[in-house]
Amino acid sequence: MxxxxxxxxxxxxxxxxxxxxxLGPAEADDAWSExxxxxxxxxxxxxxxxxxxxxxxxxxHRKAVDxxxxxxxxxxxxxxxxxxxxxxxxxxxxxxxxxxxxAGLPDKQRATVAYHYLAGLPYxxxxxxxxxxxxxxxxxxxxxxxxxxxxxxxxxEGAK
Amino acid sequence: MMTKSDDQAGDLFDALPVVDxxxxxxxxxxxxxxxxxxxxLDLAYRTFNTPxxxxxxxxxxxxxxxxxxxxxxxxxxxxxxxxxxxxxxLQAPARLETAVRQLDEYFAGGRRTFDLxxxxxxxxxxxxxxxxxxxxxxYGSTESYAQVAAAAGSPxxxxxxxxxCVTNPLPVVVPCHRVVRSxxxxxxxxxxxxxxxxxxxxxxx
Numbered sequence: 188m189x190x191x192x193x194x195x196x197x198x199x200x201x202x203x204x205x206x207x208x209x210l211g212p213a214e215a216d217d218a219w220s221e222x223x224x225x226x227x228x229x230x231x232x233x234x235x236x237x238x239x240x241x242x243x244x245x246x247x248h249r250k251a252v253d254x255x256x257x258x259x260x261x262x263x264x265x266x267x268x269x270x271x272x273x274x275x276x277x278x279x280x281x282x283x284x285x286x287x288x289x290a291g292l293p294d295k296q297r298a299t300v301a302y303h304y305l306a307g308l309p310y311x312x313x314x315x316x317x318x319x320x321x322x323x324x325x326x327x328x329x330x331x332x333x334x335x336x337x338x339x340x341x342x343x344e345g346a347k
Numbered sequence: 348m349m350t351k352s353d354d355q356a357g358d359l360f361d362a363l364p365v366v367d368x369x370x371x372x373x374x375x376x377x378x379x380x381x382x383x384x385x386x387x388l389d390l391a392y393r394t395f396n397t398p399x400x401x402x403x404x405x406x407x408x409x410x411x412x413x414x415x416x417x418x419x420x421x422x423x424x425x426x427x428x429x430x431x432x433x434x435x436x437l438q439a440p441a442r443l444e445t446a447v448r449q450l451d452e453y454f455a456g457g458r459r460t461f462d463l464x465x466x467x468x469x470x471x472x473x474x475x476x477x478x479x480x481x482x483x484x485x486y487g488s489t490e491s492y493a494q495v496a497a498a499a500g501s502p503x504x505x506x507x508x509x510x511x512c513v514t515n516p517l518p519v520v521v522p523c524h525r526v527v528r529s530x531x532x533x534x535x536x537x538x539x540x541x542x543x544x545x546x547x548x549x550x551x552x
Contacts, residue, residue, distance in 0.1 A: 188429050188430065188434040189426070189429065189434065190390075190425045190426065190428070190429045190434060190436035191434055191435055191436050191437060192392075192425075192436050192437050192438050195375065195378065195437070199371055199374065199375070200365060200366040200367065200371060203367065203370060203371070203374070204360075204364075204365070208360075216370070216373075216374060216377075219374050220374060220377050220378060220381060223374075223378050224378060224381045224382065224385065224387070227378070227382055227387050227435055227437075228385070228387055230434055230435060231433065231434055231435065285359075285360070304359070304360060305360060332359070335359055336359070339359070
């Protein structure tokens with residue numbers, strides 16, 4: 188079994204991108220930390236042939252669901268919180284418009300987009316994580332990408 | 348990782364850094380602190396540079412469990428620790444601060460004995476009996492393999508003493524370098540003969 192340090196080094200950046208995409212930068216650190224602490228606890232029992240990426244994303248997904256539920260219980264809608272950090276100058280800051288676009292997606296579309304395009308998981312595994320069929324996961328991701336393109340056109344222009 | 352063959356998303360996620368060094372460092376520190384707090388940091392390790400090369404230090408909650416020379420291949424040593432002790436291993440220098448300070452003092456010539464909690468779980472039976480005797484060989488002096496065999500209770504087990512020394516999981520701190528051949532030549536050493544010479548020369552100064 189690999190030392191857990193190696194799991195953090197190999198997959199930590201991917202999990203951080205996923206947490207940022209799914210929850211936004213403000214809550215991503217907490218979700219990443221809770222994901223890797225839970226993973227560290229369970230790691231000795233992980234089967235040798237397990238897909239480590241899918242395992243980590245599964246844990247991260249559960250943490251994200253917890254955060255989303257806690258957010259729903261809050262009196263103030265999250266859209267009104269100062270979540271945008273695009274011009275904060277911090278190294279981890281990234282395009283606030285992209286976060287706004289991702290935040291505008293339905294949860295399932297945002298999750299399937301992140302797990303496929305940022306974690307690199309096949310739709311079969313994503314279906315196991317978010318529920319529903321493989322085809323439904325593929326459709327949700329495609330719908331999500333289409334919706335993102337519609338509201339986040341800047342990179343398209345920049346690429347021309 | 349974004350799959351190149353799948354260009355549906357194209358450059359949509361370019362704004363997300365693939366690796367964010369600052370965040371990675373910050374989150375790693377936070378993970379170490381949380382793991383320590385929850386009793387999940389079964390093994391903490393770090394490496395540091397010495398006159399005998401880079402040493403890997405690893406500690407359980409009980410104490411220092413492994414010191415490894417670079418020639419032992421630190422990655423391979425960590426992989427074996429994952430199997431022998433626990434895979435809950437993180438690079439966590441704080442737990443090894445005292446050990447590093449004492450080793451620094453030793454290599455600077457200012458320390459003659461180590462005062463550190465040691466975890467001997469990687470050694471059993473006669474090898475362990477040999478290792479627990481070794482700290483009784485004082486700084487600057489040496490014993491032959493035969494003398495150590497006698498002191499460990501098995502005068503005929505000279506060859507087994509050699510094996511115990513060369514498989515010593517805690518070299519330098521448990522001074523197997525002070526065990527030499529009866530003809531005065533160095534004999535083998537887990538860190539290589541050159542390292543053994545460096546340590547004995549340091550202690551003879």
